[in-house]
Amino acid sequence: xxxxxxxxxxxxxxxxxxxxxxxxxxxxxxxxxxxxxxxxxxxxxxxxxxxxxxxxxxxxxxxxxxxxxxxxxxxxxxxxxxxxxxxxxxxxxxxxxxxxxxxxxxxxxxxxxxxxxxxxxxxxxxxxxxxxxxxxxxxxxxxxxxxxxxxxxxxxxxxxxxxxxxxxxxxxxxxxxxxxxxxxxxxxxxxxxxxxxxxxxxxxxxxxxxxxxxxxxxxxxxxxxxxxxxxxxxxxxxxxxxxxxxxxxxxxxxxxxxxxxxxxxxxxxxxxxxxxxxxxxxxxxxxxxxxxxxxxxxxxxxxxxxxxxxxxxxxxxxxxxx
Numbered sequence: 653x654x655x656x657x658x659x660x661x662x663x664x665x666x667x668x669x670x671x672x673x674x675x676x677x678x679x680x681x682x683x684x685x686x687x688x689x690x691x692x693x694x695x696x697x698x699x700x701x702x703x704x705x706x707x708x709x710x711x712x713x714x715x716x717x718x719x720x721x722x723x724x725x726x727x728x729x730x731x732x733x734x735x736x737x738x739x740x741x742x743x744x745x746x747x748x749x750x751x752x753x754x755x756x757x758x759x760x761x762x763x764x765x766x767x768x769x770x771x772x773x774x775x776x777x778x779x780x781x782x783x784x785x786x787x788x789x790x791x792x793x794x795x796x797x798x799x800x801x802x803x804x805x806x807x808x809x810x811x812x813x814x815x816x817x818x819x820x821x822x823x824x825x826x827x828x829x830x831x832x833x834x835x836x837x838x839x840x841x842x843x844x845x846x847x848x849x850x851x852x853x854x855x856x857x858x859x860x861x862x863x864x865x866x867x868x869x870x871x872x873x874x875x876x877x878x879x880x881x882x883x884x885x886x887x888x889x890x891x892x893x894x895x896x897x898x899x900x901x902x903x904x905x906x907x908x909x910x911x912x913x914x915x916x917x918x919x920x921x922x923x924x925x926x927x928x929x930x931x932x933x934x935x936x937x938x939x940x941x942x943x944x945x946x947x948x949x950x951x952x953x954x955x956x957x958x959x960x961x962x963x964x965x966x967x968x969x970x971x972x973x974x
Contacts, residue, residue, distance in 0.1 A: 653842045658799060659686040660739070660774045662766045662772060662838060663783045663787070666693040666781025668700065668809025672829045673779060674709050677728065679833035682711035686775075686840040688728040689744075689766065690714075690736060691757045693781065696734040700841025719746040731757035738765040750893035751872070753785050753900040759813075760895070763789025766856050771847025772797030775839050779803045779831070781813035784897050788857055788887055792793055792819045796847050797856040801825045801832070820885045856880040859889050870894050871904040913956055920953035 660970040661889055665673055670692060680688075694700055706714035706728055716726035717737070721744045723729075731737035738745035745765075748951050752758035759778070763786065767772045776793040780803060781796060782932055790800050802825035807809035818826060856863040856878070863878035869879050870890035879886045886898040898902060927946035931939050 656773055657685060658773055658775050658839050658842060658844050660770045661686050661688045661777065661840065662774060662789075662793075662811070663688065663690045663777040663779065664762065664781070664786045665691070665779035666759075666783070666810060666813060667783070668780030669813075670705075671809075672803060672832070674705060675829060676832045676836070677706045677710035677712065679716070680710055680712055681837060684712060684837065684840060688712065688725050689731075690728060691731045691737055691759045691770050693755050693757070693759075693785070694733050695786045696756070698733050698908055700730070701857045704730070706730070706750050715954055717744045717746060720744070721746075731762070733757075738762070739769045740765065741769050752895045752896075753783070753788075753897055754831060754904060755785055757808055759786040760789035765791045767796045767798055768858070770798075772844040773847075775801060775836065776800035777801045777803075777836070778814050779829075780808035780810050782810045783812055784899055786813050786814035787816045787820050787885065787897065788895070790823065791885070792854060792858055794821055794848070795850045799824050801827065801835065801839075802827050803832070818842070823955065836849040840895050853880060858888050859888050859893065859895070859917070861929075863887075863889065867899075869880055871901070871908040910960065913961050917956045917960070919955050920956070922948045924949040924953065 663673065673690065692702060693697060701715040703716055712726060712728050714730055716732045717729045723742055723744060723959060728871065728961060729737065732746060734748060734756055735746050736749050738761060752760050763776050774793050776790050776798060778790060794800050800821060802814045802817050803822050804826050808814055825835060852861060855861040857880045863880040866877040866879040866888060868877055870895045873890060873892050875890035875892050876892050880887045888901050889895045924939040925945045927942045927949065928943040932948065
């Protein structure tokens with residue numbers, strides 16, 4: 653029977669994570685018997701030089717992979733901007749799929765596909781970052797017998813990502829960044845256990861099975877959302893593939909509400925401008941009606957504009973707290 657080690661290292665980071673990642677890479681051995689995959693949240697129009705930075709920093713070469721590139725040990729594969737990094741046995745997929753929890757690339761997508769392709773051989777690592785991307789993906793890794801490693805939130809510039817994972821997943825190691833290189837080197841050299849079969853809840857979380865129909869629609873595409881509740885964690889997914897944690901859904905709905913209200917301001921101002929034009933061509937009662945319409949729509953537009961500019965709108969987060 654062949655013994656397989658933990659030869660897939662999947663790392664997710666956001667704000668404050670690049671600094672930690674550079675120090676980790678600088679202290680990994682050149683003969684590391686594993687492939688390292690990295691997702692860092694970046695704006696879609698941001699040109700990434702992270703592979704060059706990591707290659708100069710440590711002994712392992714780092715690259716932006718291309719679609720269908722073969723996986724090799726001793727390499728670092730960094731997700732290109734605005735593309736998901738997905739794994740399947742032996743190969744890398746680089747795709748512009750639906751955003752996951754508002755991100756592309758998304759940590760959850762890397763973790764989920766790595767777990768599905770490599771099971772217990774995966775080490776998932778969550779570094780500093782805002783919001784809660786990485787939690788759902790870490791659930792997939794742990795459900796199949798993989799190893800969960802999280803940066804100690806007390807050492808993170810942005811503690812949200814590691815803190816959310818710790819609160820919702822039974823991870824194996826919570827460590828100071830200085831301890832990460834030695835820990836990863838030791839874990840890579842250790843044999844992986846048997847891969848477990850994911851539960852129905854995990855399969856719903858990953859989208860391979862349908863969850864329960866939610867009473868809300870996807871704020872991105874207005875498709876039907878299904879909901880999964882593995883323990884204290886709520887997760888939503890639409891048929892297109894957009895996925896959200898509860899906090900992510902609230903953020904996206906709040907942004908959509910703002911977009912809709914700015915569109916309403918524009919529509920009201922255009923209506924007022926058209927009514928003003930009509931007052932120039934009409935007389936009597938009709939002119940008075942158009943003048944009233946102009947005044948009313950300008951007042952409504954001004955009211956909405958002031959609410960938006962002052963941040964006085966009742967967002968979904970406010971509504972939940974009230």
